[in-house]
Each structure stands twice: as C-alpha cells, then as structure tokens.
Amino acid sequence: MINKVDVDLLLNHLQALIAFNSENPPRNINADHPMINYIDKTLSDAGFEVCIEDYGLGRVNLLCRRGRSPVLFNVHLDTVPASSQWQRHPFQMSIESQRAYGLGACDIKGAAACLLAIAQSTHGDMAILFSTDEEGSDPCCVHRFCESPHLHEFNRVVVAEPTQCQAVLAHRGFVSVLGKFKGVAGHSSEPRALVDNAIHRSAQWINAASVLAADEQQNEHHGYRGLCFNVGAIQGGIKSNVIADAVELRWSMRQRPLDNVHDCLARITQAGEVDDVEWLPAFIGPSLPANEAQWQQAKQWLSDSSLPSGKNVNFWTEASLFSQAGLPAIVLGSGNIAQAHCADEWVAIDELVTLTLQYQQILSTAKSPGVGHD
Numbered sequence: 001m002i003n004k005v006d007v008d009l010l011l012n013h014l015q016a017l018i019a020f021n022s023e024n025p026p027r028n029i030n031a032d033h034p035m036i037n038y039i040d041k042t043l044s045d046a047g048f049e050v051c052i053e054d055y056g057l058g059r060v061n062l063l064c065r066r067g068r069s070p071v072l073f074n075v076h077l078d079t080v081p082a083s084s085q086w087q088r089h090p091f092q093m094s095i096e097s098q099r100a101y102g103l104g105a106c107d108i109k110g111a112a113a114c115l116l117a118i119a120q121s122t123h124g125d126m127a128i129l130f131s132t133d134e135e136g137s138d139p140c141c142v143h144r145f146c147e148s149p150h151l152h153e154f155n156r157v158v159v160a161e162p163t164q165c166q167a168v169l170a171h172r173g174f175v176s177v178l179g180k181f182k183g184v185a186g187h188s189s190e191p192r193a194l195v196d197n198a199i200h201r202s203a204q205w206i207n208a209a210s211v212l213a214a215d216e217q218q219n220e221h222h223g224y225r226g227l228c229f230n231v232g233a234i235q236g237g238i239k240s241n242v243i244a245d246a247v248e249l250r251w252s253m254r255q256r257p258l259d260n261v262h263d264c265l266a267r268i269t270q271a272g273e274v275d276d277v278e279w280l281p282a283f284i285g286p287s288l289p290a291n292e293a294q295w296q297q298a299k300q301w302l303s304d305s306s307l308p309s310g311k312n313v314n315f316w317t318e319a320s321l322f323s324q325a326g327l328p329a330i331v332l333g334s335g336n337i338a339q340a341h342c343a344d345e346w347v348a349i350d351e352l353v354t355l356t357l358q359y360q361q362i363l364s365t366a367k368s369p370g371v372g373h374d
Contacts, residue, residue, distance in 0.1 A: 002364060003121050005356045007349065011100065013042075014113035014352070015093040017077070018102035024078035024136040027058025035077060036060060039116070039130060046119045048126075053144065059133040061141045063150060067125030071366045072154040072327075073359065074142070074318065075112045076134035079104040085343035099346040106335030110347040111160035114334070114356040124363060127154065134318060137282075142318045146325035156301060156328045158362060159319035162335035162347075165354045166310025169298045169330055170222060172254040173261055173287035174316035177269075181205075181236070182276040185245035198247040199237050201274050206231055206249075208272030213253075221256055223312055227264060228254035250282075254314060257287040257295075288320040288329065297328040305365045307332070307358060332358065 020035035021028075029036070031054040040050050043064045053061040058078070082090035082103050090103035100110065115128050131141035145151065183198030194200060209229060216226030229251070236247030255264040261284060269279050289295045302309055307330075315337055319329040334351040 002357060002360045003118075005353045006117060006121055007353060009120060010113050010117040010352055010356060011093075011095075011349070013116040014100055014102070014105065014110055017109040017112055018093045018104055019091050021091055022078045022104070022132065023081045024058060024133065025081065027078075027133070027136055029058045029060055029078065029132045030054055031060055033060070036062065039064070039077075042116055043119055043128075047123070048119065055140055055144060057133075057138070058136065059140050060131070061145060062130040063127075063145070064119075064130070065127045066119070068153070069125035069127045069363065069366055070155045071362055072127045072129055072157045073115055073160060074129045074131065074157055074322070075108055075115060075160040076131045076141075076318075077109070077112060078132045078135045079107065079109070080135050080341045083343050087344055095349070098349045100349055100352070101344055101346045103345060106162050106345050106347045107340035108160050108162065108333055108335070110335060110352050111333045111355060114352055114359060115160075118356060118359055118363075122360070122363075125366070126363060131318075142321045146321055151325055151327065154327060157319065157322040157330075158359070159317050159322070159329060159331050160333040161315075161317045161319075161331050162333050162337045162340055163310055163313070163331055164336055165308070165332070165334055165351055165358060167302050167307045167330045167332045168310050168313055169289065169295060169302070170257040170312040171288045171317060171320070171331065172224065172228065172256060172314050173259075173320065174252065174254055174283070174285040175261060175265060175281065176250065176252045176283040177265075178280040178282055179205075179249050179251065180278040180280065181247040181249070181274070182278075183243060183245045183247070186243040188241040188243055190243070193243045197243050198276075199244040201276065202234065202236075202247045202249055205272045205274040205277065208274075209251075209268050212267060212271045222258065224256040226256070227268070228314065229268065254316070255287055257289065257312070258292065259287065261286060285316050286320045286324045288317070288323050288331070290320070290323040290326075294323055294328045298330055301328060301330065305362050307361065313337070
C-alpha cells in the first residue's frame with residue numbers, strides 16, 4: 001500500500017539534516033555526531049534495529065533494519081564543503097518557489113529525508129544503509145559493508161544519488177591516478193634537455209594519451225563513446241633555465257560500463273612509450289553494472305516496480321561497488337546532478353514527493369520474482 005506523502009514531516013527531516021554540519025573534508029563525523037544520534041533515535045523509535053560501525057576518520061555506517069526487506073537503500077550523509085559563493089546560509093534550510101535550499105539538499109540529504117519520512121509513516125519491512133564518507137578521499141564505508149555478512153541479507157540495492165527521479169541502470173567508472181615523471185637535472189643550454197626534462201616527458205605522454213582517448217571516442221558501446229580522459233593538475237620543475245628533474249601530475253579517466261578497467265588503465269599509461277614514470281592509482285571505481293546479467297536483472301526490476309528509466313550517466317556512484325559485490329543496483333534520487341556541489345544548492349519539493357512515492361513503490365513490490373543474489 002502506498003501512503004500519502006506527509007510533506008511537512010519530510011521537510012522537517014530535511015531541515016534537521018541540513019542543520020547538521022557534515023562537510024567532508026574536514027571529516028568531523030563519528031558515532032556520537034548529533035546527526036548520527038538524530039537518525040538513530042528517529043529510526044529506533046520507528047521500530048528499526050540500528051547498527052552503528054565507526055571506522056575512524058569520519059567514516060561511519062548506520063545499518064538500519066525493520067523486518068527482512070530484500071531491498072537495501074543506500075544514502076551518504078556527508079557533503080562537500082560549502083563554497084564562499086553561497087548567498088544563503090548553507091546550514092539553514094530555506095524554501096523559495098517550491099525549492100528547498102541548503103547544503104546537501106540535492107546531494108543527498110533530500111533523499112535521506114524521504115527515507116526517514118517513509119520509515120516513520122509506514123510499518124513494513126525496510127532497510128537503509130547510511131554512510132558518511134562518499135565525498136572525501138579514502139572512503140571505506142560501502143567497501144566495508146560489501147565485505148560483511150550483511151551483504152547477503154539483500155538481493156538488490158537503491159543508491160540515492162541525484163537522477164531527477166529517473167532510475168539509472170548504468171554509469172561510467174572513475175579512476176584517479178598520480179603520475180611521477182623523472183628527469184635528469186642540468187643546465188637548459190644542454191641539448192639533452194629535450195629528452196631528459198621531466199616536463200617534456202610528461203607533455204609527450206599527455207599528448208599521446210589525449211590522442212588515444214580521442215581515437216577511442218569513435219567506438220560506441222551501450223550508448224557510451226570511448227574513454228573520458230582529463231589531466232587535472234601538474235606540478236614540477238624549478239625555473240626556466242634548469243632541466244626539470246621531476247614532475248607530478250594527477251589525471252583521471254572514466255571507462256564505459258562493462259569495459260575492463262585494468263585494460264583501459266594499461267592502454268592509457270602505456271601511451272607514448274614514456275620511460276622513467278611511476279603510476280600510483282589513488283582511486284579505482286568500477287562502472288555500473290558489473291556484468292550483462294545484472295543489467296538485465298535491473299531492467300526486470302524496473303519493470304516489476306513500474307519505475308521510469310532514465311538515461312545512462314557519466315558521473316560515478318557507489319552503486320557500482322554493490323554491483324561489483326554481486327547485488328543488482330540502480331541509482332535513483334531527487335535533484336539534478338547540476339545542483340550538486342554548487343553554491344545555493346537546492347532540490348524541488350515536488351521531486352521529493354515523487355521520490356518518496358517511488359521508494360514506497362519499490363518497497364511494495366520488494367518480493368517480486370526475477371532478481372536474485374549472484
């Protein structure tokens with residue numbers, strides 16, 4: 001049964017969540033954080049069993065269960081830091097033109113408020129995994145959950161990132177790499193500067209990698225063209241008349257769904273055949289889904305739940321981690337990704353209502369056949 005949405009209850013939860021500072025960095029979140037206590041009390045009072053795991057460094061999981069739902073909802077509670085361009089108070093929810101403004105309103109405390117409102121206004125089986133480290137470096141919350149016995153209590157996952165209430169079945173992976181190029185220092189008047197300069201070597205590689213990525217744009221698979229490649233930062237050298245002995249650059253790539261991430265990484269790093277470079281992957285995020293079978297399972301799930309299917313996206317989510325661990329996963333949340341991480345972040349109230357109804361629809365059809373744990 002689908003309950004009518006209590007908009008006041010939903011917005012009260014969103015107002016409370018926005019008021020809690022959960023910026024990441026600086027990662028000042030632990031098991032005793034007021035936001036964690038708020039969710040713990042709200043759901044415990046609603047008949048949920050709440051299990052809190054604190055892994056340190058601002059990384060906390062709250063696994064909240066009532067009954068034995070086969071569907072797990074996942075939502076992260078941390079936000080990016082508020083930029084200096086905010087015109088409103090980032091930690092005070094304001095409503096204008098049917099939009100709720102506040103840090104995290106779109107990404108993704110709005111979805112968290114929807115889930116809390118459902119938990120309080122219904123009595124059926126339900127399970128939510130709240131995490132607190134999605135926005136920062138060295139995340140571990142979802143990884144830890146996927147390594148735990150709890151994973152096998154569920155057979156599908158909804159990850160609540162902004163998709164404008166359209167269910168997303170696929171997205172690119174994301175790989176971030178630090179490259180350390182070595183050169184041989186010396187006077188710039190020496191002819192060997194052309195080949196011994198670490199900056200020259202990095203430029204040679206950047207050019208070769210860019211050409212490779214451009215060529216791969218010609219290859220389309222499941223609506224995606226090739227690799228996305230970007231050099232985001234570069235630092236090195238001393239001055240113009242010194243042969244640069246070292247350069248560090250940070251770059252990323254986004255591989256297509258079902259592409260082998262290690263094959264893609266090897267093609268990029270070997271471009272240009274540049275010597276004297278060390279590659280240090282900082283983060284390797286798989287694409288969604290993990291395999292073709294899960295893609296078909298997710299499609300069947302949408303059909304069973306009568307959910308609208310959205311376009312595949314380029315941004316990365318932790319849905320891919322659940323998928324890699326064997327659980328079919330979709331991405332479904334309120335708000336537009338264009339609002340995420342920006343000043344004066346907002347989410348439309350009507351989307352929050354729509355999402356609440358969709359989440360209830362998922363719960364009401366949770367026992368539909370056709371989706372199992374791989």
